[in-house]
Amino acid sequence: MKKVIITILGIFCLTSVNNAQELFPMGIGPSLSYSLGVNANDVPKGRKNALAFSNIPDFGLNYYLPFTENSNLGLSLDLSYATYSYQMKNYFTNSPYNFYFHTFEINPNFYFSGFTFGFNMNIPLSAEIDNGEDISELVNTTYGVKIGGIIPIFWNETGRINFIIEGNYNFTGTYSDYPAKDPMSKYAPPNPANTQNSSLNPRNASVSIGFSYLFNLTKPKQIEFEE
Secondary structure (H helix, E strand, C coil), rough: HHHHHHHHHHHHHHHCEEEEEEEECCCCEEEEEEEEEEEECCCCCCCCCCCCCCCCCCCEEEEEECCCCCEEEEEEEEEEEEEEEEEEEEECCCEEEEEEEEEEEEEEEEECCCEEEEEECCCCCCCEECCECCHHHHHEEEEEEEEEEEEEEEEECCEEEEEEEEEEECCCCCECCCCCCCCCCCCCCCCCCHHEEEEEEEHHHHEEEEEEEEEECCCCEECCCCC
């Protein structure tokens, strides 16, 4: 893990520190990423949380609008088909169940020299457990916060390729009627039953990595630094 963090920081430094800094213009283009998720909330007794990879990649459209002409400060808007996932296990049998939540995600965020911070709304499209059970009717629209980085790794007059790494935390519960309609109840009933309440509604947290390509809608500029 330390090597991965050092590598990411190294890429960021190499692409951000220069005698001539590229000022990225307004742009729009596709993005593709892949995520790893977990339920970040506590669970009733009789269950335990675990990590799960998404069963399909996320894909969408990214738009960038610069605020000024002399710094890489702006607004980024992502519209995407996003999948969030987590694994939950029966504490006594250790049987795993992967949950997948497919959503239409709206994610406006602020961008400053590669760093991003914003909020996301996830409108449910479908949801399932990996054993084939469809739980689409049980899922809420959720809201969360995202923080990460969009690091340009190649650019020219036409556009730029970005490396993306983001962390997400949903601060609203996944299910609309929890615990009355808890899909995990049949696979790992709370033990004892009175340990389950609405405060234990699962909340997804995830990290994703990917790439985007933004076509320049205006001509790029450079700001020169004195030696």
